[in-house]
Amino acid sequence: MDIDDLEPRKTKPALKDLSALGVAELKDYIAKLEAEISRARAAIAAKEAQKNAAEAFFRKPS
Numbered sequence: 001m002d003i004d005d006l007e008p009r010k011t012k013p014a015l016k017d018l019s020a021l022g023v024a025e026l027k028d029y030i031a032k033l034e035a036e037i038s039r040a041r042a043a044i045a046a047k048e049a050q051k052n053a054a055e056a057f058f059r060k061p062s
Helices: 021-057
Strands: none
Touching: none
């Protein structure tokens, strides 16, 4: 038995039914998604900065 067999399978989240939402609700939904995108971009930038700092620390002087 492989250890991966013990882990639960990750499924893709179902898409939200947009047909049931009004215009104001759709705009609110977009605003929430854009906020989440900004949060993800900030996390990426922080991780890249950390990686670059580590690479600079361990880089051999020329």
